[in-house]
Amino acid sequence: MQYKILDKTSVISYLLGIEDVVKFFEDDDLEASEIGDGNLNFVYIVSSKKDPSKSLIVKQAVPYLRCVGEEFPLGRQRMTYEIRALEQFKQIAPSFIPNLYHTSEEMSVVVMQYLGDHQILRYDLIDKKYFSNFADHISTYLANTLFLTSSLHLSSKEKRELIDKFNSNTELCKLTEDFVFTFAFMQNETNNIETIKQNQPLANQIFNDNEFKTKVLELKYKFMTQNDALLHGDLHTGSIMLNSDETYVIDPEFAFVGPFGFDIGALIANMVSAYVHHKIVTKDQEYQIWLLQTIKDILNQFETKFLDLWDSQKNSALLVDNYIDKDYLKEYQKAFVKNIIQDSIGFAGCKLARRIFGVAGVIEIRGIEDKELKIQAQNMIFDIAKQFVIYHNNINNIDEIISTIKDKTIVL
């Protein structure tokens, strides 16, 4: 089907041509409404008129950035990579990916499960909600998606085929290279001028911190050249929807084959933002403890699950049976996973710092209304970020990460 932009009316006739969707709605009359909060894409919720609980989400990419308009062109091919990533992740981490009813690379459309009973994690963390299963769920998601798309599991041929599928997600990779690793740490027109004005001393400090920026450069180089595994590519707490029972990861349009630590780092950075928010704004100690414990659980459980997957793995691109003595292999594997954790913390540092003055802030920090508290929070974020970026290679264990966060957030 040739590409055309759908609207509230044409989306329904489009859906009526898709067998799986028709089956889902059982011939009910349908109505569509637009969900206004999509930054990049048009998102519709399509429901049965008779039974509004029967709903699906239709997401279509347009060849520009939806929230700005046609004057900011952005290839709709990003949906091609989102579709491929959703399909790939659905196979290897099925319970964490919405059900897919239809995908079309030509139409840049995906039709998927409506997550009506789930909230976006970012807002839940601001609202001090507790999720006892979250660390378990997301660590399983991370271990499965990263291990099972890596050279530790795939054959050499399968790995190259995977790279082929995602290598040309150039435009969105470039956005990350620019906005996560570069522009937020220098004078640049894309930075948030108003935010900089409010905390000029910190802006001066960051823009002139050449030690920090050199280490960021190393991490940027790793981001660009290390093809470990298929990444979500933008795994912040706005890409996670959950309730007490279920956790879903959505919006993988930044997917590409990149370094193991990048998704983990994105997640940890956003958990740390939430922590700093509560340290400074709500001062809720119990919730702070839960956030730190959750970070610790995610990292510990990721390690265990990743190593468990590896233990049950026979031949792969990397390892041939009987190549090496078991004890040496164990040591190698432990060092390998430690290295993933170190990289993750380095990437977390970049992700934290770029949110301070860069084009895209996070509401739990940039949205703090009290000026003084906001400055405090920003300074605290950079203290942690700097420590993460400069010393991530020295991290010996996960407790040290938690201690670093605590040390840098002591309010005197």
Add this chain to the structure above:
Amino acid sequence: MQYKILDKTSVISYLLGIEDVVKFFEDDDLEASEIGDGNLNFVYIVSSKKDPSKSLIVKQAVPYLRCVGEEFPLGRQRMTYEIRALEQFKQIAPSFIPNLYHTSEEMSVVVMQYLGDHQILRYDLIDKKYFSNFADHISTYLANTLFLTSSLHLSSKEKRELIDKFNSNTELCKLTEDFVFTFAFMQNETNNIETIKQNQPLANQIFNDNEFKTKVLELKYKFMTQNDALLHGDLHTGSIMLNSDETYVIDPEFAFVGPFGFDIGALIANMVSAYVHHKIVTKDQEYQIWLLQTIKDILNQFETKFLDLWDSQKNSALLVDNYIDKDYLKEYQKAFVKNIIQDSIGFAGCKLARRIFGVAGVIEIRGIEDKELKIQAQNMIFDIAKQFVIYHNNINNIDEIISTIKDKTIVL
């Protein structure tokens, strides 16, 4: 043109259909003969009957390994990557690549300059020939091909397009993964049984050296996942043809986007093999000194030339102008190049060690006729290889590399 296998007769009619070739031969009558020493491909020399100095090389890949026969299938697509690499390298290191008169991915054919006045470096090194320009030439080739195909020079988009062109060279990358990094260090049917029998103690030592093998695994992982730059992929001294004035690099069918250090490492490994050969067999001290000096010159000049290219580089995928203070950038660049050298030596170690018992030996070691001397040479090769593989990350400067080679080759 649909693929068909050429022979001595049909190759001429094929060439007569190519304008640039016809122009080259100026309507002379042609004759073709097969050059028998191609391992993988059919290679013809086609000459003017009237003036045999007017000659071109025609190389065609067949869907099997030529030296074994149809029972060893190997996709002729390898020629696709050889063609792409020749064309790419011709643009960025023109004086080191033969002139190309015709290429056809469909026919798996390349027609190129006949290097009648040039010898294969491997044999020249055995014959104790001196080349005063070689270090200069090959270091320029390495600096240009590696820097100009990396994220230090290309834009993010150009780099991904380059990866796209070479990513599916799966079969030949897999050969390297298996034969350079795996099978030669364990009991495996592909190893050279006769050679193992002649030096069983060393075979036992290598196959059981888990410390060495663990470090090889790290280097194999880097080979598989680090996409720094477009590599030749098999830059041994048999892939270099030269005379006192000119140096040509040929046969890049293993080309892919991989780690910076791999080509440099392959070259150094083969220079070290030649050194060990002369240490043990000819005992020619002057030539040994020249070989070590040449290794040193290659590495030093590579560093200088790579850094010079970087200094004259403006924006690239990695660096945006004014991102970082010049002094910090200098330090970063120095550390970056030091890291390339370290990796190169690690890869050189793998390359050296795999030639001892692996499927493909090198004549300067495996061809040593005196049994005792051969064993001495093999043991010496492994001593160097092990030092290279295990300690390459500790190397501080190029003199240390030369000292290591010397230390491990002291004949008591």
